[in-house]
Amino acid sequence: MSLFKRGKTWWISFTTPSGERIRCSAATEDKTQAQEFHDRLKAESWRVAKLGDKPKRTWDEAAYKWLMETQHKKTHHDDVAKVDWLQQFFRGKYLDELTRDEIARIGELKLKETSPATANRLLALIRSILRRAALDWEWIDKPPVIKLHREAKRRVRYLTAEQACLLIQELPEHLADIVQFSLSTGLRRSNVTGLEWSQVDLQRRVA
Numbered sequence: 070m071s072l073f074k075r076g077k078t079w080w081i082s083f084t085t086p087s088g089e090r091i092r093c094s095a096a097t098e099d100k101t102q103a104q105e106f107h108d109r110l111k112a113e114s115w116r117v118a119k120l121g122d123k124p125k126r127t128w129d130e131a132a133y134k135w136l137m138e139t140q141h142k143k144t145h146h147d148d149v150a151k152v153d154w155l156q157q158f159f160r161g162k163y164l165d166e167l168t169r170d171e172i173a174r175i176g177e178l179k180l181k182e183t184s185p186a187t188a189n190r191l192l193a194l195i196r197s198i199l200r201r202a203a204l205d206w207e208w209i210d211k212p213p214v215i216k217l218h219r220e221a222k223r224r225v226r227y228l229t230a231e232q233a234c235l236l237i238q239e240l241p242e243h244l245a246d247i248v249q250f251s252l253s254t255g256l257r258r259s260n261v262t263g264l265e266w267s268q269v270d271l272q273r274r275v276a
Contacts, residue, residue: 072103079103083111086118096129096156106161126208128159128167134206135198151194164202167195169213176218185218192217228252 071083072095079095081103091110095103106129117124132152139145158175159167172195179188192215199212228236233252237245251261254276269276 071107072100081107081110083107083114085111085114087114089114093130094133096133096160102160109161124208125163125165126202126206128155128162128164131164131198131202131206131208132159135201138201147190148194151191155191155195164199164209167199167213169215172213172215176215180218185220189217189220 071081073080073082075094077098079097079100079102080092081095082090082092084090091114095106097103097106106127110127113125132155136145136149136152139148142148155175172192175195176188176192179191196212196215199209199215202208203210203212233248237249240248247261250256251258254261256264264276
């Protein structure tokens with residue numbers, strides 16, 4: 070069977086003329102899109118086997134390989150979400166179709182709904198995947214140049230000891246405790262409010 074479902078997602082399975090078994094996710098719940106992707110992969114495998122062409126790789130293959138190789142990253146789940154968002158634009162496209170202009174267009178679309186910093190993280194992911202495709206996997210000759218958006222510079226301020234004391238005095242007791250603990254440890258708000266007793270050792274005075 071060339072197409073089959075796992076959950077809601079369509080998968081592709083076929084044997085190339087050289088006898089290699091291809092099985093991969095089409096990364097879509099739309100059967101028509103999955104069929105188009107299948108046909109492109111099958112036609113490409115025929116050209117490689119019969120005409121000696123260098124295999125053309127798709128964005129889907131590169132994104133999947135990247136996610137498999139970077140599962141150890143702390144931001145892995147964020148990368149999965151970014152790739153999922155990008156599928157609406159890049160699904161089934163060959164890597165050499167992802168030009169500088171096309172990627173810039175996607176970056177502008179993302180910028181309309183998020184901050185420059187968030188759009189830049191998306192562009193940085195695309196850049197990392199394409200760089201690895203060129204330099205490590207040798208799937209493309211060279212990656213396109215990807216420019217990031219200008220981000221506003223933020224001034225970093227620190228409270229003086231006197232300001233910290235005044236702040237704590239003005240807060241209700243439960244908030245004063247949180248602020249004092251935060252200032253003493255340097256932890257972020259989410260780390261403080263999410264702290265569990267299993268992570269606290271009162272005898273050693275360690276959190």
